[in-house]
Amino acid sequence: MKRVLILGGGFGGVYTALTLEKLLGDTKDVEIALVNRENYIVFQPMLPEVISGSIGLVDTITPIRRLCPRTNLYTRAVETIDLERRCITATAGFGSRMHSLTFDHLVIALGNVTSFTGQPGLMEHALPFKYLGDALAIRNRIIHVLEEADIEPDPEIRRALLTFVVAGGGFSGVEAVAEMNDFVRAAAKSFRHLDRREIRVVLLHSGSLILPELPSSLAQFAQRLLAKRGVELRSDTRLAGATADAALLEGGERITTRTLVSTVPAAPNPLVATLPVKKEHGRIVVDGHLEVPGQPGVWALGDCAWVIDAKTGEACPPTAQHATRQAAYLARNLVATLRGGAREAFSFKALGKMGSLGHRSAVADIMGVKISGFLAWWLWRTIYLMKLPGLDRKIRVATDWTLDLILPLDIVQLKTGPSMAVRREHFEPGMTICREGDRGDWLYVIVNGEVEVSRSVPGRGDVALNRLGPGECFGEIAMVREGPRNATVKSLSSVDVVAVDREAFGTLFSHLPALKGFVEALIQERLDQAPPSPH
Numbered sequence: 001m002k003r004v005l006i007l008g009g010g011f012g013g014v015y016t017a018l019t020l021e022k023l024l025g026d027t028k029d030v031e032i033a034l035v036n037r038e039n040y041i042v043f044q045p046m047l048p049e050v051i052s053g054s055i056g057l058v059d060t061i062t063p064i065r066r067l068c069p070r071t072n073l074y075t076r077a078v079e080t081i082d083l084e085r086r087c088i089t090a091t092a093g094f095g096s097r098m099h100s101l102t103f104d105h106l107v108i109a110l111g112n113v114t115s116f117t118g119q120p121g122l123m124e125h126a127l128p129f130k131y132l133g134d135a136l137a138i139r140n141r142i143i144h145v146l147e148e149a150d151i152e153p154d155p156e157i158r159r160a161l162l163t164f165v166v167a168g169g170g171f172s173g174v175e176a177v178a179e180m181n182d183f184v185r186a187a188a189k190s191f192r193h194l195d196r197r198e199i200r201v202v203l204l205h206s207g208s209l210i211l212p213e214l215p216s217s218l219a220q221f222a223q224r225l226l227a228k229r230g231v232e233l234r235s236d237t238r239l240a241g242a243t244a245d246a247a248l249l250e251g252g253e254r255i256t257t258r259t260l261v262s263t264v265p266a267a268p269n270p271l272v273a274t275l276p277v278k279k280e281h282g283r284i285v286v287d288g289h290l291e292v293p294g295q296p297g298v299w300a301l302g303d304c305a306w307v308i309d310a311k312t313g314e315a316c317p318p319t320a321q322h323a324t325r326q327a328a329y330l331a332r333n334l335v336a337t338l339r340g341g342a343r344e345a346f347s348f349k350a351l352g353k354m355g356s357l358g359h360r361s362a363v364a365d366i367m368g369v370k371i372s373g374f375l376a377w378w379l380w381r382t383i384y385l386m387k388l389p390g391l392d393r394k395i396r397v398a399t400d401w402t403l404d405l406i407l408p409l410d411i412v413q414l415k416t417g418p419s420m421a422v423r424r425e426h427f428e429p430g431m432t433i434c435r436e437g438d439r440g441d442w443l444y445v446i447v448n449g450e451v452e453v454s455r456s457v458p459g460r461g462d463v464a465l466n467r468l469g470p471g472e473c474f475g476e477i478a479m480v481r482e483g484p485r486n487a488t489v490k491s492l493s494s495v496d497v498v499a500v501d502r503e504a505f506g507t508l509f510s511h512l513p514a515l516k517g518f519v520e521a522l523i524q525e526r527l528d529q530a531p532p533s534p535h
């Protein structure tokens with residue numbers, strides 16, 4: 001029996017499996033296997049509506065097992081791809097046992113990733129927007145900051161809580177900012193002490209006009225509409241980094257915020273980056289039949305592949321439209337290779353582009369016809385509802401949309417994520433990392449940069465006690481003594497730290513004698529050197 005192994009269960013992978021199932025029927029000589037991290041496919045075009053809650057959380061995803069009943073699904077993370085030995089490894093769900101799978105044909109459909117590397121603080125403090133979990137995290141963050149802002153007396157802190165920044169003026173950034181803006185302004189009505197005039201929603205875009213994929217008249221329409229609804233558009237502006245309470249812009253400007261969403265930049269999937277094959281812009285170069293040159297039986301498609309359209313000679317954009325069309329060609333060419341037959345070179349003329357702008361309006365360019373406003377929105381909903389895989393999902397989404405017209409907005413905050421025991425944080429120069437008198441709930445280990453430890457002394461103001469650098473830690477005294485912080489720590493340069501929470505630190509401190517000895521000696525040394533603390 002031959003095995004066709006598909007890596008990735010997005011549009012490219014799942015639609016390849018679907019077409020292979022149709023073409024191969026019940027034949028027993030070919031196994032179709034698909035490895036994906038999740039057991040479902042995400043319908044990304046509808047993800048922005050999950051933020052606002054107009055579509056239920058699980059209604060934009062469809063179980064792969066139901067869609068592709070003849071495919072063996074491995075819900076696992078691919079760890080390595082060995083093209084020479086023709087096998088891949090994936091980690092087993094429970095424990096860290098590695099599982100190996102050989103293949104006769106390999107279809108790589110791993111998509112791309114949002115990469116924050118090279119932009120300080122983004123990994124720690126920005127929210128990406130690509131998967132279902134990201135939409136839920138953004139929704140929860142919005143509700144969380146509204147809850148905090150409603151009871152926050154400090155106007156500075158309230159301003160940061162009520163500022164929402166989205167970076168990226170492409171489709172996903174614009175659709176996300178439109179839904180966030182609608183949601184936050186409507187949800188704020190349920191909070192007694194919120195002044196809605198304090199809400200600020202900002203879209204950062206590196207170019208001069210958002211939605212560069214669309215004709216400029218539609219992009220201008222979208223800009224005007226968003227501005228009318230209160231979105232502040234910052235064109236020719238790039239995000240350069242982030243801290244826990246600010247978006248840092250190129251040129252030095254800071255926008256204080258507790259909610260930063262970044263939809264840029266897209267980077268190759270790390271697994272694809274390691275493959276010894278030719279790449280263009282980080283994507284795997286394939287021939288017209290979607291096979292990797294010099295690697296018979298290895299195929300690639302979707303966002304991770306560099307596909308040249310046979311008719312236009314142009315590279316295909318990373319869209320679901322292209323991934324699903326490529327999947328049909330790839331499956332037919334693969335079956336032609338297995339069974340003998342002619343292969344076809346890929347070509348597809350995109351039918352159009354659409355972007356939803358929330359509040360019953362959208363922009364669409366369909367076969368050259370430009371449409372905006374309510375009609376475009378109606379088309380957007382109709383077309384995407386038809387494209388959503390699975391009849392049950394279609395019914396669920398149609399029901400969500402209907403109920404959304406009559407029921408009040410849901411503002412329930414789901415506290416789902418496990419609490420973070422260890423996390424990384426980034427600080428720009430001059431920021432307060434922890435403040436004297438505050439509750440000590442984190443121990444910090446400096447990864448790079450320098451901090452200054454100071455204490456307020458009656459009659460002398462703030463007195464600098466110490467400077468600490470990479471490999472040194474602070475915050476341990478308040479953790480061990482269960483008291484408030486006895487010093488303030490500020491960053492002198494750009495600083496990255498690893499923060500360990502009270503519970504994780506307490507467990508290690510109680511059960512690791514070497515750590516206990518080290519921390520107690522450090523505390524003694526620091527207390528001996530420092531002037532007495534009022535705390």
Ligand SMILES: Cc1cc2nc3c(=O)[nH]c(=O)nc-3n(C[C@H](O)[C@H](O)[C@H](O)COP(=O)(O)OP(=O)(O)OC[C@H]3O[C@@H](n4cnc5c(N)ncnc54)[C@H](O)[C@@H]3O)c2cc1C
Binds near residue numbers: 013036304318
């Ligand atoms: C918010 C948003 C809105 C969008 N709207 C539209 C739209 O309106 N129209 C349109 O045409 N396109 C849209 N797109 C783009 C479209 O979603 C992508 O082009 C499409 O998903 C690409 O399909 P793919 O199969 O190549 O990759 P993906 O759909 O990203 O699938 C990759 C799969 O591989 C899995 N994977 C990755 N690494 C591993 C690993 N190591 N182990 C196991 N599994 C792994 C992932 O979990 C994922 O399931 C949108 C994208 C986003 C983010």
